Amino acid sequence: MELNKEITWNEQGLVAAIAQDWKSGEVLMMAWMNAEALRLTLQEQRAIYFSRSRQSLWRKGEESGNVQRLRELRVDCDGDTVLLQVEQVGGVACHTGRRSCFYRLANSAGELTVTDEVLKNPDDMYGSKA
Amino acid sequence: MELNKEITWNEQGLVAAIAQDWKSGEVLMMAWMNAEALRLTLQEQRAIYFSRSRQSLWRKGEESGNVQRLRELRVDCDGDTVLLQVEQVGGVACHTGRRSCFYRLANSAGELTVTDEVLKNPDDMYGSKA
Numbered sequence: 001m002e003l004n005k006e007i008t009w010n011e012q013g014l015v016a017a018i019a020q021d022w023k024s025g026e027v028l029m030m031a032w033m034n035a036e037a038l039r040l041t042l043q044e045q046r047a048i049y050f051s052r053s054r055q056s057l058w059r060k061g062e063e064s065g066n067v068q069r070l071r072e073l074r075v076d077c078d079g080d081t082v083l084l085q086v087e088q089v090g091g092v093a094c095h096t097g098r099r100s101c102f103y104r105l106a107n108s109a110g111e112l113t114v115t116d117e118v119l120k121n122p123d124d125m126y127g128s129k130a
Numbered sequence: 131m132e133l134n135k136e137i138t139w140n141e142q143g144l145v146a147a148i149a150q151d152w153k154s155g156e157v158l159m160m161a162w163m164n165a166e167a168l169r170l171t172l173q174e175q176r177a178i179y180f181s182r183s184r185q186s187l188w189r190k191g192e193e194s195g196n197v198q199r200l201r202e203l204r205v206d207c208d209g210d211t212v213l214l215q216v217e218q219v220g221g222v223a224c225h226t227g228r229r230s231c232f233y234r235l236a237n238s239a240g241e242l243t244v245t246d247e248v249l250k251n252p253d254d255m256y257g258s259k260a
Contacts, residue, residue, distance in 0.1 A: 016146060026155070030148065042236065098207075101211075106205065
C-alpha cells in the first residue's frame with residue numbers, strides 16, 4: 001500500500017496535516033500539505049507544509065528556527081488527513097510564541113480563556129515584520 | 131472572547147475538528163463542523179460533526195453507539211481548527227472498527243503498514259449496510 005495512492009486530495013490539491021508532539025502527545029497545530037510538501041516531509045524527515053495564504057511551500061521553522069523533526073507519519077482511513085509525530089525544536093509551534101496553537105479553551109457557553117503562556121517573543125522569532 | 135467570533139469558517143462554512151482521547155492523548159479522527167454542529171457539541175457536550183458526504187449533521191455514535199463525550203474544546207490561533215478532548219465510548223472511533231482512524235503508518239519511502247487491530251466488527255456497529 002502506497003501513501004500517495006491513499007491520499008484524497010481536496011479541491012485545492014491539499015491534505016490536512018496534524019502535528020502532535022511525539023513525547024507529550026500534545027496536538028501542536030493543524031496545517032496543509034500539497035503533494036510536494038508531503039513528499040519532502042518524508043524525504044527530509046521534517047514537517048514541510050503548504051501555505052495557503054502565500055501559496056508556496058512552508059518549511060516549518062525556516063524563519064523561526066522552530067523546526068519540526070519527523071518521528072512518524074500516519075494517514076487516516078479516508079486519506080484526507082495525515083498525522084505527524086514530531087519533535088518540536090525550540091518547544092514552540094505557534095507563531096504567537098506558544099507551545100501549541102490550541103491555547104484558547106472554550107467553556108460550554110462558548111467563552112474563551114487563554115490557558116497557555118507565551119514562551120518566546122514573536123518579534124524574536126520572526127523579526128519586526130511579525 | 132467568544133468562540134463564534136474567533137472561528138474562521140472555510141468556503142463551505144466549516145471548521146476542521148480534531149478529536150483526541152482525553153486520557154491517552156491519542157488522536158482519534160479529524161472531521162468537520164458547521165456552526166450548528168459546533169453549537170450543539172458545546173450544548174450537548176458530545177461531538178457532533180457535519181458530514182460533507184451526506185451534507186447533514188452527524189451525531190457521532192448515533193448508529194454505532196461510539197459516542198464521543200466532550201471533555202474540553204479548544205480553538206487554534208487562526209480559528210480554522212478546533213481540538214476536542216473526548217471520552218470515546220466503546221473505545222472505537224473509526225468506522226473500520228479500530229480505535230483511531232490513523233491506523234496506517236508510512237515509512238520514509240511512503241509505504242504504508244497497518245499497525246492497529248480491528249476491535250469491533252463494522253457489521254456489528256452499523257449492520258449489513260456498512
